[in-house]
Structure formats: structure tokens, C-alpha cells
Amino acid sequence: MISNNELKYYSSLLNKKYRKIENKFLIEGKKNVEEGLDSNYDCEKVFITRKFEETNPELIKKIRISKVQFEVLKSVEFQRISDTKAPQGIAAVLKNKSSVFSSSLIKDKVLVYLEDISDPGNLGTIIRNCDWFGINNILLSKESAEMYNPKVLRASMGSIFHLNVFEDITLKKITQLKISGYAFICSDTEGKDVFDFKLNDKIILFLSNESKGPSQELLSITDHKITIPRKGNADSLNVASASAIILAALTK
Template sequence: MLSKNQIKLITSLQQKKYRDQHQLFVAEGNKLVSDLVEAKTEVEFLIYTKEWKECNSIYNKAKINNRIETDATQIKKISSLKTPSTVVAVFKIPSQLINETVIQDSLSLILDDVQDPGNLGTIIRIADWFGIKHIFCSRNTVDLYNSKVIQATMGAISNVNIIYTDLEKLILKYKTPDFPVYGTFLEGEIIYNCQLQKKGFIIMGNEGKGVSETIQKLVTNKLYIPDFPNGQATSESLNVSVAASIICSEFRRQEF
């Protein structure tokens, strides 16, 4: 069973300052936990019910430091979900390594102050689906290890490198005539009329403010996702994760 100190530690990880302090994060649910374990993310605590253990083989996987069998009542105490799962895992935050060769020869996403956890988690899933290996986030982008972000990734977090950094310095480091910086703007060229390259940065902006002025100045290729039919009244804008999916899809479509 879980001790009082273990319950205190795990519940504290709902706050970013304690995740940073302990370098730990929480994942809940069989698929999400299983995917992270299979991806060799080190597990500090694997907490589960007897029924879950009887039906799952990941219990015997390596890199699980502490296995704790408990009951639904205790899991409810540490869960952030309205309907708690039968398994909760506390993972060590992995080091994120930047593969410069991959970055220079492929597409990467840049998130400029994206605030909604669901949007970040969904964008990570989109990147994973379309084979994008790096996402660079501004310092003010929502924390990757927020429980809502983790749940929204549905395990894709284990396949994509997410790095928080100074976006201006990052872009200036890689930006060349052969390495474009894409962004979406109302005054941009219709994306379906553009010949898109297989490498570069794709910038997605804040939900309310869009791409910041500082980063706008570094964009080399402005794209526009047209509404349809032209001239008909539609929604004011697209959700940032929806826009990201349309943009990534068109980049990949042009590679076929």
C-alpha cells in the first residue's frame, strides 16, 4: 500500500514547481502508462490494483524502481482524473537531446506561447503522426508535464523531443536561405498554392495573440489556410492544434 509520504509526493507533482524539484511526472491509464514504459521511460513508482496486474505484462518490464499494489480507494487519492484508472505511474523526466543533423534535414515545429494543455498534447500527437521529431517551445508555453498535457498526448510524448528554449536564438541559429521559417498569417500565401520544402521550422502561435512580433520578423514564408467557400462568413479563426494538423498534412502530402 502507499505510504502517507508517497501520497504526498505524488499529489504534489500536480504542481510544476514540484515536478521541477523532483524531476518526476505522473501518467495515468493503461495505454498511456504502457506506451511510456515500452518507450523505456524510467519508472519511479508503478501503482496498480490486483486486477490490473493480472491482465498486464508491463509489470515485469525493466526500469521500474518501485512496484506498489494498492486498491481503488488509494488510487483515487493520487489521481487527477474524474474517473481514476487502475494504474498510475510516476516517471522520471527524461533528458531531451537535440539532434542537430535531424533538425537541419527535416521539419520541426515551434510553439510560441501556446497556453492550453489540450492544444500542446494534441500538437505532440500530430507531430508524432506526421513523423516530426522535434518540437521547440517558448519558455512561456504550457508545461509539458502538466497532467492534462500528458493525457492529451496519448503516449506520443515518448516519440517526440520537446525542448523549451529561447526561440529567437534558436531560429537565428538555423535560419538560412535553404532552411525556411514558416508561419500562418491572414496576409500569407494560400498554403495549397505553395511549394513547401521538406525541411525548416513551422511556427504556431499563441491561441489569442498569434505569433509574437519578435518571431514574426524571422518568418521567411507566410502561409494562409483559406476558409471555404471563399467570401462566406465562417469562424474567426482555427484552433491552433487544428491549424497544426492541416499544415503538417499539407507538408507531408506534397512529399508523395
């Protein structure tokens, strides 16, 4: 039986401050937990409700075989570690994976840099889109949402475990990539039609906060600006939606 202190400890991981201190994070939902168990992240513990245990025998068998610790919680106890109004009844605690960015190790044809993508739902969706289009490395500015935010994890639908995400990457840190041949491509309303853009051998795609647009610092190092042509009257596209369209064009 789980103690109140243990519940308090694990529920603290819903807070960014304690995720940083403990180097752990919570994931929730059947798909996310399955993806986490199959990844190279270390899983400390799995929590399930009795109802989930009774209705998901195959996954419970998989957890038992993996020898990961798991504990059955009452619904009211599970709610304390849940970030959703209608939890599925399964969550897991994983240890952060330390990903150290080194420009010399990057060999991909297309990289994605996210500047000030502060909305967790947008970030999670972009991560999922990148996974779909075969992007292996994503770079986040300091102003972007935290990758282990519960809303980011939920929106990524497990894709967070399929690629590398590097946090707190300044524009200065990636200047070496330009020297090594990467073209810096920035999404901007004043850019060239992305469907007419001729792809360089290696590019970094920069996506920015949809309301603020790209920073002057970013624009000053940009080689090319691209945009999605507008046909209607909307002021802008949601950055997550835009990312899917642009990546489809650049990775075809």
C-alpha cells in the first residue's frame, strides 16, 4: 500500500521545479506508458488503478515481465498523480534522459529549431509531427515550454520517446552548424512560398511563436525565409499546424 508521503512525492513531479530537482517526470495514459516502457528511458515505477488492471491484462503482463515496479492505487489516490480530468488509470515515473547537444555530432539532413514555442500543446504536437516526418533532432530555445511538461507529453502521443529533444539551446550554440554547411530556413509571413523552395543538402528549419514571429536575432542569421501561401482571410496559422505543412513540403 502506498503511503501518503509517497503520493505527495510522486504528485510533486507534476511541478516543473521538482521535475528538475529529481530528474524524473510523470507520463500518463496507456499509449504514453507503453511507449515509455519500450524506450531507452529508465522507468522507476508504474501506477495503475484496479479497473485498468482488470481491463488491460496484456499490458499488465508486459509490465510484470519487464520487472518494473508497479502499484495498484485507489481511484482517489491515482487522481493525485494525474494531470487530467478523466484519467485512463495508468501512469509511470521515468528518469530524465540527459541529452547533451554537440553540433559536431549532428549529421541529419533536416533539423528543427523551435523559438519561444511556449504553449505545451503546440510543442507536443510539433514533436509528434517531427516524428511523423522522420526528424531525429529538435532544438528548443530557453523560452520554449519544457519537454517533460505533462501537456507536452500528452500531445506528443509517445513521439517524445522516438527522437532527441535538446533544451535551452541558444542561437549562438548552433552557429557552428552554419559553418558546417547547414542553411538556416526561417518560417515567416514575408517568406517565399515553401512549395517553390529548393531544398539545400542540409537545413535547419526555424519555427517561432505565432503571435510574436521570429526574433530579430533569428532573422539576422537566416539564409532564407519561407511561408505557407494564404488563400483566405485568417491572420495566421497555428504553429503546430504550420509545422506539419512545412515539413511535408521540405521532406517530400
